[in-house]
Amino acid sequence: MHYEKRFLCPGPGVFQCMLTKLIFTMDREGELLYKTVQWDYSLIQSAGKRPAGPLFDIKCSEEAVSKLHLQHCEKNPALLSDVLSVVHITDNGMSFLEPLEITDTHVVVDVSHLSAWGLVWDIKRFFSPDPKPICGQVLMFYRPTYKGQRPKLNVFLLAENVPVQEVKEQQENVEYIDVPSSCDLIEGQTYSLLCSEVYKVQPPHARFNLKYGPNYHKTFEIRLTPSTDDVTVTVQDQEKKQVWEYDVELPGKEVSSSATSSSAVSSQSAAFLQSPAIGGSYPRTRNLQSTPTKSLPGDEKTKLLSVRKKFIERVSDPILKTLMDALLQYRVINSGEIDSIKGLSRADKARELIDMDW
Known part of the structure; x- marks a missing residue:
């Protein structure tokens, strides 16, 4: 299931979703509703294209969004600008748009009206005699001893612009392990672990193989011995060249409450995650670090307080952990504030977090 994200943009500015990495340039206030949807691979292939990222179904009040920024996974986008384009799919058909700009991380396109939007490659990209790598990611999930089976590590090799949350939603009875995930991968090449x-x-x-859903299947399964506490995992290409390596410290042997199901972030929590991007500054990490923290305008504080009771009652521990990690990453709160919250109950964590002096 793909959960819909919801965010009310308070006015003109540039806003980024931390879960999907989508960036919206807003001309005025508007409520965004968006989710990933399944590609029709046969439709795209008939046009000589292949998906180059997730397909997003986006809704917003008319003329509120002027530009859409879609995350790509190209290592050298400037060298491949002729094979990257944006597809717009509506009930009336499919059209392809040339990008306004291709940055190191995103493809920017003008928006007239919203429906389904996604990045596509021209098929010729994959017939080059010198295959070009993409920016990939390695995702890991730990499954403790379960129904008498050995503990396992499930390893996924994916494109960098596959939203991690989309993969988490499909995993059950496992615990996500946060590891440095970046690596270079080549479509069609064989890898070993x-x-x-x-x-x-x-x-x-x-x-x-580059796939963008609807299902994400593990690439490798590591069967562990029960006494294993940590392992060194190495990914090699077909020439035996190392492309990724990490010393993985395994979680506790019991299934934690966050491991029983990698549940999705609710639409309300997703909007709260986006709060650090409010204010119109371009939401890349280097710019967010230079902007004042705890700077929510008064009307945004009022909006947060209006959902305070429901947030405290409904938010789960896994979502609170994700939220605190994101706020720490974007320097909205500091490590000392995180430490002061960690030992509290779930409800008290939520209460302290939403009551902080933004």
Whole structure:
């Protein structure tokens, strides 16, 4: 299931969703509703294109959004600008738009009206004699001993612009392990995974294929011995060249409350996650770090307080952890404030977080 995100933009500015990395240039106040939807691969292929990112169904009040920024996964986008474009799919058909701009991370396009939007590659990108790598990511999920089976590490090789939350939503009885995930991957190449301290790795080799849902399947499964506390995981390409390595410290052996289901962030919590981007500054990390923290305008404080009771009652511990990590990353709160909250009950954590002096 793909959960709809909701965000009320208070006025003109540039706003980024922390879950999907979508960026919206707003000309005026408007409520955004958006979610990922399934690509019609046959429709895209008939036009000589391939998906280059998730497909988003976006709704907003008319003429509130002027530009849409879609995250790409190209390492050298300037060299491949002729094969990247944006598809706009409506009930009346499909059209392809040339980007206004391609930055290091996003493709920017003018928006007239909203429906389904996504990035596509021209098929010729994949027939080059010199295959170009993309920015990829390695995602890990730990499954403790379950129904008598050995504990396992499930490893995913994906494009960098696959939203992590979309993958989490499909995992059950596992715990997400936050590791440095960036690596370079090449479509069609074969990769192997090394992990000498474990019982078995399956399969021995796997082909990397660029897919954007609806289902995300693990690339490798590492079967662990019950006594294993940490492992070194290495991903190699078909020439035995290392593309990623990390010493993974495994979580506790019992399934925690956050491991029983990787539930999605509710639309209300997703909007709260976006609060640090309010104010019109371009929402990239380097710019957010230079802007004053705790700077919500008065009307935004009022909006937060209006949902305070429901937030405290309904927000879960996993969502609170995700929220605190995001706010710390964007320097909205500091590590001392995080430490003062961690030992509290779920409701008290929520209460302290929403009552902070923004």
